[in-house]
Amino acid sequence: MHNAFLGVEPANIEWRPAKIREGSTESPPLVPYSKQFNDIYFDSRDGKAETDYVFLDGNKLPERFAALTEGSFTIVETGFGTGLNLLRTCELWRNTQKGSKAVLNFISIEQYPISPDDLQKMYLALGVESEFTEELLAQYPPAMPGVYTIELPCRIMLRLILCPIDKALKEFAAGSEFKVDAWYLDGFAPSKNPQMWSKGLLHFMALHAVNNGERQTTFATFTAASMVRKQLRHYGFEVAKQKGFGFKREMLVGSFQEKTISSPHPTLADSYFNRETPKQAKVAIIGAGLAGCATAHSLHQRGIEAHLFESGDCLASGASKMPALLATPNISLDHNAFSQLTFLGLSHLERFIYRQQKTGNQLSFSKRCLQLGSEKYSEYQLEQYVGTYHQRYWSPDLLQWSKTRIESQEHKGLLMPGILVNGSQFCEALVASIPKQQIHLNHDVKSLEELNEFDHIVLATGHGNLLHKLADDEPSLSPLRGQLTELQQSPKQRLGLEYPINYDGHLFEYENKLIVGATFDMSLDQAINLQDRVKNIEQANERFGLQLKQKDCTDWVGIRATTYDRFPYCGPLKDRTDVSPVIWTNYGMGTRGLCLSILCGEIIASAINNEVISLPKYLLQRISPQRTQK
Numbered sequence: 001m002h003n004a005f006l007g008v009e010p011a012n013i014e015w016r017p018a019k020i021r022e023g024s025t026e027s028p029p030l031v032p033y034s035k036q037f038n039d040i041y042f043d044s045r046d047g048k049a050e051t052d053y054v055f056l057d058g059n060k061l062p063e064r065f066a067a068l069t070e071g072s073f074t075i076v077e078t079g080f081g082t083g084l085n086l087l088r089t090c091e092l093w094r095n096t097q098k099g100s101k102a103v104l105n106f107i108s109i110e111q112y113p114i115s116p117d118d119l120q121k122m123y124l125a126l127g128v129e130s131e132f133t134e135e136l137l138a139q140y141p142p143a144m145p146g147v148y149t150i151e152l153p154c155r156i157m158l159r160l161i162l163c164p165i166d167k168a169l170k171e172f173a174a175g176s177e178f179k180v181d182a183w184y185l186d187g188f189a190p191s192k193n194p195q196m197w198s199k200g201l202l203h204f205m206a207l208h209a210v211n212n213g214e215r216q217t218t219f220a221t222f223t224a225a226s227m228v229r230k231q232l233r234h235y236g237f238e239v240a241k242q243k244g245f246g247f248k249r250e251m252l253v254g255s256f257q258e259k260t261i262s263s264p265h266p267t268l269a270d271s272y273f274n275r276e277t278p279k280q281a282k283v284a285i286i287g288a289g290l291a292g293c294a295t296a297h298s299l300h301q302r303g304i305e306a307h308l309f310e311s312g313d314c315l316a317s318g319a320s321k322m323p324a325l326l327a328t329p330n331i332s333l334d335h336n337a338f339s340q341l342t343f344l345g346l347s348h349l350e351r352f353i354y355r356q357q358k359t360g361n362q363l364s365f366s367k368r369c370l371q372l373g374s375e376k377y378s379e380y381q382l383e384q385y386v387g388t389y390h391q392r393y394w395s396p397d398l399l400q401w402s403k404t405r406i407e408s409q410e411h412k413g414l415l416m417p418g419i420l421v422n423g424s425q426f427c428e429a430l431v432a433s434i435p436k437q438q439i440h441l442n443h444d445v446k447s448l449e450e451l452n453e454f455d456h457i458v459l460a461t462g463h464g465n466l467l468h469k470l471a472d473d474e475p476s477l478s479p480l481r482g483q484l485t486e487l488q489q490s491p492k493q494r495l496g497l498e499y500p501i502n503y504d505g506h507l508f509e510y511e512n513k514l515i516v517g518a519t520f521d522m523s524l525d526q527a528i529n530l531q532d533r534v535k536n537i538e539q540a541n542e543r544f545g546l547q548l549k550q551k552d553c554t555d556w557v558g559i560r561a562t563t564y565d566r567f568p569y570c571g572p573l574k575d576r577t578d579v580s581p582v583i584w585t586n587y588g589m590g591t592r593g594l595c596l597s598i599l600c601g602e603i604i605a606s607a608i609n610n611e612v613i614s615l616p617k618y619l620l621q622r623i624s625p626q627r628t629q630k
């Protein structure tokens with residue numbers, strides 16, 4: 001089997017006694033040591049001072065940060081390691097940026113992430129615990145390849161790319177307008193780890209370097225290896241040697257002068273970038289379900305005026321109205337592209353839920369779910385997934401074989417991440433901070449010409465596209481009708497489920513409700529069907545030995561919009577960079593609207609705002625609506 005996780009593995013750390021002064025009687029502190037690379041992560045005597053000297057001062061950051069009052073500053077680091085460089089940069093940023101509006105983008109690439117437990121130990125040992133370490137650890141991703149966006153205090157945005165560096169740079173999703181202000185070249189010694197100092201990196205550095213009087217790209221590195229020096233010069237950087245830190249004799253610093261560099265061949269992913277977006281862009285979003293509300297949320301967060309148009313009389317009047325929606329990742333033995341997309345989707349959703357929770361809004365009724373053997377996953381397969389995924393999750397109980405009791409029966413299954421929300425409440429939370437006059441309910445958009453005043457239009461119309469296509473080149477969707485049944489329960493009737501249960505259906509319990517179903521039919525019929533209620537209840541009774549009755553039930557019907565390959569259609573409809581408004585689609589979420597909506601909203605908002613996109617290019621190509629037209 002190919003390496004499904006692209007070579008991303010948890011770091012193999014050993015805690016070793018630090019070197020101390022000869023003759024010292026102190027007992028040496030333990031410091032982290034990389035067994036993969038046979039090297040230390042930082043100077044064991046004073047890691048903080050080393051970082052400050054080599055990377056912060058080497059890039060003249062104290063002066064450059066102090067001079068910045070608005071806009072943004074972008075740092076790229078090769079090798080996230082312990083995050084010490086990030087943390088020292090955050091401290092400097094906080095101390096120099098009081099009263100400023102500027103944003104710090106910190107992008108760091110890492111193939112071997114260190115476990116949060118080890119990181120916590122290191123932060124304690126280094127004396128760097130702070131609001132930044134707290135947030136970093138709370139949002140730290142599993143050891144799976146991907147681009148993870150982590151919001152830190154003081155307007156700092158960390159993009160942690162878990163991927164081997166060669167692939168990370170090739171798949172980096174940003175246009176040629178993306179420019180780096182400072183580089184931290186920190187990937188262990190070139191002699192021990194030549195991949196981190198390849199020509200691909202130098203080419204990328206030159207491609208995204210700038211020298212225009214106002215901005216100039218700089219770099220700093222602990223090494224003075226002649227191969228690195230020569231390559232940097234060849235790719236247009238002026239290089240100077242300076243005294244190294246501590247016992248190290250020399251290190252390198254420098255800045256970009258000039259170099260003409262060829263761009264890689266454009267792919268479908270490039271249609272997301274380099275649009276002319278006016279400063280005061282206005283965006284219309286049609287459809288206020290999960291997809292539309294998440295897009296509006298992401299745009300609004302960026303200060304972009306987003307207007308939602310919804311034909312129904314409330315938010316979530318389509319498939320998103322379900323009282324219980326569960327988000328789980330798609331697991332596969334080869335961790336295929338769809339699995340990768342859903343794991344990344346889930347991590348975006350988890351961070352949104354986390355931020356809401358911090359403001360006192362408890363949106364999710366669960367963090368875990370139990371996947372039982374079903375038609376889709378046999379018990380044998382589920383046991384195999386434990387081997388595939390378990391060691392990548394830092395929490396020992398996750399993606400682990402587990403048991404639960406429902407009434408008198410015991411059930412075995414795979415314990416997975418699982419977020420359970422109420423669809424309407426979730427949509428309300430997404431748009432809570434958007435001014436009311438930008439939310440247009442009871443507004444059925446009949447033609448895109450109605451929205452000519454907007455610079456961008458996002459079609460988040462769910463299965464609406466099947467009834468009436470608003471743009472000629474919209475891709476086709478298929479309907480998958482579903483009915484859920486909700487039973488009111490008295491305290492005595494409660495099953496006391498430990499987790500939401502997934503099998504060939506769902507069994508969810510929260511507050512005083514038990515949810516069973518759902519059905520699947522290729523139909524557009526939105527009427528409630530009593531036979532489907534019977535089906536839902538009987539399915540749960542048979543599987544779990546329950547005696548649920550058709551009393552005090554409410555049914556919910558919706559039409560899922562599905563695509564031919566399960567991937568949503570999320571991106572620009574055409575390469576019409578010169579045409580306004582630009583039309584985007586954000587639909588085709590199928591059975592995974594909750595898992596994918598926050599990620600998809602972020603993708604469209606960051607593309608409209610000309611930012612780096614939190615998805616590798618090969619996955620952007622898989623979700624592009626243009627994939628069916630080429």
Ligand SMILES: Cc1cc2nc3c(=O)[nH]c(=O)nc-3n(C[C@H](O)[C@H](O)[C@H](O)COP(=O)(O)OP(=O)(O)OC[C@H]3O[C@@H](n4cnc5c(N)ncnc54)[C@H](O)[C@@H]3O)c2cc1C
Nearest residue numbers: 287289290291311318319320326445462464482558593594
């Ligand atoms: C029974 C059932 C159970 C489900 N369970 C889960 C689950 O557990 N987990 C999960 O992740 N997903 C689940 N899903 C799928 C999930 O509901 C969808 O993936 C998700 O809601 C899709 O969101 P959306 O915003 O794309 O579409 P919708 O919620 O359908 O929103 C589209 C909106 O666009 C509006 N609209 C359309 N055309 C126009 C127009 N011309 N002008 C103005 N407004 C327009 C519609 O009124 C609608 O409100 C379930 C679906 C069903 C039916």
Ligand SMILES: C[S@@+](CC[C@H](N)C(=O)[O-])C[C@H]1O[C@@H](n2cnc3c(N)ncnc32)[C@H](O)[C@@H]1O
Nearest residue numbers: 079080081082083084085110111112164165188
């Ligand atoms: C010296 S450490 C970086 C220290 C880090 N900057 C810090 O603040 O702690 C180098 C890092 O590069 C990572 N690394 C090594 N080879 C890599 C590769 N090919 N791709 C991505 N990361 C790699 C290692 O796992 C290690 O964490």
